[in-house]
Amino acid sequence: MRAARMLERNGTPVLQDVPEFGVPEGTCRIEVLAAGLQNGDLMRAQGRYKVPEVPYTIGGEGVGRLPDGRRVYFGHSIPESGAVCEFTIVPEEEVWPIPDEIDDSTAIALAIAGTGALVPLELARIQPGENVLILGASGPLGQIALQLSRAMGAGRVVGAARGLAALERLKQRGIADDIVQLGQGDDAAALKHASGNGFDVVLDCLYGPPAEAALRATALGARMMSIGIQAGETMTVSLKDLFQRTHFGVGTSHRSVDERRAAYERLLDFARSIPLTVESTVFDLEDVGGAWAALEAGGVAGKIIVRVKK
Template identity: 30%
Template sequence: MRAIVVQKFGATPELADVPVPEAGAGEVQVALDAAGVNPFDLKMADGILDGKMPTDFPMILGVDGAGTVSAIGSGVTKFKVGDKVVGKFLTAPAGHGSWAQYSTVPEDATLVSIPDGVTTVAAAALPVAGVTAQDLVDAAQIQPGQTVLIVGATGGVGSFLVQLANIAGGHVIATARGDATDQVARLGASETVDYTQIRPDDPNFNDPDPAVHRDSSVTDAVRFTHPDGIDVLFDLISAPGDFARHASLVKRGGRAYSITWAADEAVLHDQGIAGGNFQSKGGSPELSRLLARVAAGDVVVPVQLTVPLEAAPAVLGTGGARGKTVLAI
């Protein structure tokens, strides 16, 4: 079968012909129709799992995948051949991912049925980014009327997070380029901050460092419109310095989360802010809940780009995404 693999950590991802995996006891074999692309996929190729999880090589990349159950191993009771399913194809040993024509996964892993009305392309975009967004909203316990700043609102996680925070009743402030304002507004943002703009009266106006401009634009703009502060910060992209400045907008008693491990949790605690560095641990229940919202039309799956499997190396790690990239297998 065709698959996208690396021969060792740090190697260049490539299209290869590898054996079709068989479903062992308690396992489900899935004929994959579509696979999601996430920043974590590049980290896998570069070696983030080295020393943390046993890995088989050649390592087939990909975590998110959707397709049809094509075989089941002995003892499987949750699924049958022909079921449409979606899930996370990352279990020990790693290296048997979703960027392939077939993959196997234990039936008790994150694997759920796809409801009627949801395509496999849409489903494949959900597991990592969508569940992370769902977990963040659950952790923040957003109350109706609370002010929520989302830094990095147009990416995969951000596109879901804008919608889910809005559904929870939050007043969503989204950072985005000016030409993406309509996009995030349609997803549920009440305000948009164009992080590429900076006012001439800003003390950093003449600073040549574009990073200074971005942070100044976001922090000053939000402070100007919300001088009393915000309730919740979801920062999906920032390094520690920018995260700390964004967190300065959060009221005492509020919450601030980083998914890039940029938070100094001791400092947040001293400032009376809950949250910190966040790692999604959501599984099948959260994915099923999200799929139900998609099926009901409450959540839109923002697929920006669909490309064939062999194009995966070209799109791996590309920045500036506005929504999700999905591989058509």
């Protein structure tokens, strides 16, 4: 079978023919239709996160078909098998059915990215009319978070990120009331200006200096939920800025499979009642190098999808 293989650290995946894996007890063989790439895949290639031995097949999530024809989402494929390949092996408990009305790209975006937005927003307990900031709004997680915040009762939702074109599309689609382009000078001042009387809830996908700026733009009683480290692994917090506010670190990937599946099913319920839309950029398997280059460069619209079967 064909598979996208990472041959060296910090390399570019190449398409190779490799033998299929056996199907150990408790796992499923899945014919892959499409696979998703995310920052975690890039961090693995750099040796920073859950490092597999090279060479290995990239990716860990996607949509495919079981031998009986059922279409499913899969996450956490066994490390040796990967996801950007024609067939993969996945533990049975990580194989989740998806409804026919949800397309492949959306199903992939709703899983890791979508539940990554849902769980911290549920914990933040958005109250009707509250002012919400999504920090790192242009990616798939941020796009879903903007829409979920509105569905949960937010009165005003603001998206912040570095890429102006992607931000403007969020406003044109009507999922952000206002946008803030980060990195143009005084981020704290720009966020305060957009916040009105201060943000009540911040979903922070970036951490580092942008999170410091966002905290200074919050209202008393604010809840700031940090879930990513794209802009830095540390931040400096003044007690004055934290006074009468709460700052949580929230993750979903290490939760039990039952918790993650329940969150995914809650998200599918949202998708049935409101049209959750996520931008995606699709590459064919033959252009996996282009998909990887786009992941490295950043600034791609939404989720990067590798279409394995046309």
